[in-house]
Amino acid sequence: MRIALLGGTGDIGEGIALRLARDTDHEVVIGSRDAEKAETRAGEYVERLGERGHDAAVEGYGNEEATTAADVVVVSVPPEYAASTVEVVADHLDDGAVLICPATQMDRDATGFHYDPPADGSVAEAVAAAAPEGNPVVGAFQNIAAGALTDLDNELDVDVVLTGDDVDAKATVGDLVAGIDGLRTLDAGGLANSSEVESITPLLINLAMNNEGMHDLGVRFQ
Amino acid sequence: MRIALLGGTGDIGEGIALRLARDTDHEVVIGSRDAEKAETRAGEYVERLGERGHDAAVEGYGNEEATTAADVVVVSVPPEYAASTVEVVADHLDDGAVLICPATQMDRDATGFHYDPPADGSVAEAVAAAAPEGNPVVGAFQNIAAGALTDLDNELDVDVVLTGDDVDAKATVGDLVAGIDGLRTLDAGGLANSSEVESITPLLINLAMNNEGMHDLGVRFQ
Numbered sequence: 001m002r003i004a005l006l007g008g009t010g011d012i013g014e015g016i017a018l019r020l021a022r023d024t025d026h027e028v029v030i031g032s033r034d035a036e037k038a039e040t041r042a043g044e045y046v047e048r049l050g051e052r053g054h055d056a057a058v059e060g061y062g063n064e065e066a067t068t069a070a071d072v073v074v075v076s077v078p079p080e081y082a083a084s085t086v087e088v089v090a091d092h093l094d095d096g097a098v099l100i101c102p103a104t105q106m107d108r109d110a111t112g113f114h115y116d117p118p119a120d121g122s123v124a125e126a127v128a129a130a131a132p133e134g135n136p137v138v139g140a141f142q143n144i145a146a147g148a149l150t151d152l153d154n155e156l157d158v159d160v161v162l163t164g165d166d167v168d169a170k171a172t173v174g175d176l177v178a179g180i181d182g183l184r185t186l187d188a189g190g191l192a193n194s195s196e197v198e199s200i201t202p203l204l205i206n207l208a209m210n211n212e213g214m215h216d217l218g219v220r221f222q
Numbered sequence: 223m224r225i226a227l228l229g230g231t232g233d234i235g236e237g238i239a240l241r242l243a244r245d246t247d248h249e250v251v252i253g254s255r256d257a258e259k260a261e262t263r264a265g266e267y268v269e270r271l272g273e274r275g276h277d278a279a280v281e282g283y284g285n286e287e288a289t290t291a292a293d294v295v296v297v298s299v300p301p302e303y304a305a306s307t308v309e310v311v312a313d314h315l316d317d318g319a320v321l322i323c324p325a326t327q328m329d330r331d332a333t334g335f336h337y338d339p340p341a342d343g344s345v346a347e348a349v350a351a352a353a354p355e356g357n358p359v360v361g362a363f364q365n366i367a368a369g370a371l372t373d374l375d376n377e378l379d380v381d382v383v384l385t386g387d388d389v390d391a392k393a394t395v396g397d398l399v400a401g402i403d404g405l406r407t408l409d410a411g412g413l414a415n416s417s418e419v420e421s422i423t424p425l426l427i428n429l430a431m432n433n434e435g436m437h438d439l440g441v442r443f444q
Contacts, residue, residue: 111414115421157444161429187432188425192333196425199337203410203418207383207443210409220442221429222379 002027003176004070006063006085007077009034009041012102015149016074016141017045021056022152024179029059031066031089038062052152067092072100072176074141079105079123083130095134098169101127102141104198112209113202115195122194124163136166138173139194140185142201145216156182158218163187163194186221224249225398226292228285228307229299231256231263234324237371238296238363239267243278244374246401251281253288253311260284274374289314294322294398296363301327301345305352317356320391323349324363326420334431335424337417344416346385358388360395361416362407364423367438378404380440385409385416408443 003020005013008030021028030045032038038060049056060066067073067089077085082103093099101124107116120126124139131137140162148154160177162185164170174185188197204217225242227235230252243250252267254260260282271278282288289295289311299307304325315321323346329338342348346361353359362384370376382399384407386392396407410419426439 109414111412112410114415115418161425186429186436188334188428189432190333192331193336193425193428196337196421196428199418199421200425203383203415203422204443206410206415206418207408210411214408214443217443220444221426221436221439222442 001071003072004029004066005074006031011146013076015146019180021058022054023181029066031063035062064092072098074100079103083126086130099137104142104201106202112206115199124194136169138164142198143219147216159184161186161188161197165191223293225294226251226288227296228253233368235298237368241402243280244276245403251288253285257284286314294320296322301325305348308352315357321359323361326364326423328424334428337421346416358391360386364420365441369438382407383410383419387412
């Protein structure tokens with residue numbers, strides 16, 4: 001499949017791009033509002049993977065061009081731009097292309113980080129509201145720290161929880177995620193169940209802040 | 223210490239009582255609105271532990287009497303009764319006795335279970351609002367399935383996340399929880415960070431409903 005990571009120059013996009021390029025045979029492209037920046041970063045990813053002996057092809061484009069002909073589009077932009085980014089690329093989405101929403105929305109006060117969902121109930125639902133009818137949305141990757149992904153020496157052993165209303169789209173994403181070494185996928189039901197997944201992310205940061213030696217945490221259900 | 227489990231005839235109270243009585247040297251008492259029921263259930267717990275070779279003492283009383291002279295009081299009643307139960311026993315609380323809130327509040331629709339916090343932001347904060355000033359509240363045990371605790375053949379290997387504004391109270395609860403075999407405690411900061419812990423519980427149920435062979439799930443951060 002062709003996998004496009006919009007905002008693929010950001011840290012979570014970088015992490016997913018590197019892992020997919022290293023561990024799977026999918027075609028990985030990264031997108032950015034700035035096509036030149038995307039191209040430069042894609043070159044850096046290829047170089048980093050090459051230094052580790054992985055002959056991977058990652059290409060970089062503007063978000064619209066990255067979206068074109070993609071089977072799966074990961075909306076790895078900051079949460080406040082997630083819905084608007086989908087609107088920008090909507091005309092370039094292949095019918096049936098699956099959107100993945102890895103974002104959560106948080107605020108911070110003196111106590112720590114707190115889940116601060118948009119009016120739709122979750123970022124995933126906000127993305128779905130902005131997506132064309134023929135493009136199902138799946139929530140995934142919210143509870144994985146970017147640092148845990150981008151550090152390619154780090155062996156992952158965590159869960160990726162999936163939410164989505166389209167069973168086939170969820171299966172496609174499940175296969176894609178499970179292709180990354182050390183990730184297990186679990187199904188949490190429909191997209192309306194996304195907020196309970198997204199709200200774990202601020203907790204992971206609060207745990208990192210309050211416990212010695214814990215950082216870049218993920219979660220495992222057992 | 224003397225540990226009182228209000229609502230200790232319910233399933234989560236039962237689980238915590240059995241594990242504390244089996245794994246620690248603390249004095250365990252269970253409370254109920256119905257003192258006779260508490261006494262009967264306490265006898266059953268002692269019998270079950272005895273059948274497994276554990277010579278444990280668990281006693282049962284009305285909630286007020288169970289609270290008297292307790293060092294730690296676990297408010298293991300349904301969430302809608304948590305604050306009012308604290309009000310009922312308030313005059314019986316020793317100054318400095320620590321309250322543990324293991325509850326979360328959920329609703330259910332066609333999609334699954336959803337976190338439905340009270341107006342205070344979390345059940346733990348609602349309990350704190352009802353508690354006397356000298357009785358600190360610590361959130362704990364929300365993400366452990368009652369079935370995982372009550373099945374004494376089940377070896378636990380999960381985390382208990384603590385929230386609370388009183389550092390000493392949180393340390394007391396941390397020691398208490400860590401006394402139960404297979405539980406690790408993690409500090410998630412102040413009580414205002416409780417909602418992100420409580421909201422994991424409906425997700426655990428959604429995961430159990432949507433994944434073959436997964437039930438009585440807990441969580442591990444790694």
